[in-house]
Amino acid sequence: AQTVTQSQPEMSVQEAETVTLSCTYDTSENNYYLFWYKQPPSRQMILVIRQEAYKQQNATENRFSVNFQKAAKSFSLKISDSQLGDTAMYFCALLNAGGTSYGKLTFGQGTILTVHP
């Protein structure tokens, strides 16, 4: 079975500053993907960024980047130049691309991020 753990229930940051959200995971599979999803107050789940486990290079999407440490099973999200619209719940998620749980996402508990003006 796979698990995803987000140890920070809440975080806050000032507008324009940088914040890092933590995530650790556990899986016995070698072929997997990691994701960060954002859920603003509208409750819509929005994909922020993805990382393939076989890629060593950390994924980047504009102001969002990840620090993927495969050996440590760590997958943190860095948000640069934080904006008020980044205020949301952020979920880390793991997907196994092989084995019996193919296609199944496992979510962490979520981190509530508040960006202050």
Added chain:
Amino acid sequence: DAGVIQSPRHEVTEMGQEVTLRCKPISGHDYLFWYRQTMMRGLELLIYFNNNVPIDDSGMPEDRFSAKMPNASFSTLKIQPSEPRDSAVYFCASSPTRGQGVYEQYFGPGTRLTVT
């Protein structure tokens, strides 16, 4: 594409009534997922389908819950009879297995269910 479509967006019903939630996945996506989100339990996968066939329903809480996918463009999640503890936001998501966005799950807006 319009994205994943769910209906209704809000549902209020009385305990004991039947509730049916509906989902239209993104055209061409092979996988469809039903999730439930509550404050206490977070996001839980209830069931998922591949090419209209249920693959894993181990997350369905009990026999009161059932899900169907009669064709590639439609799925339902039914609760009969409903209970107050079923109150939650129910999400449908779909995912392709090839091409753009492979393995990414695209979520619908959710249905907020309240059972009184």
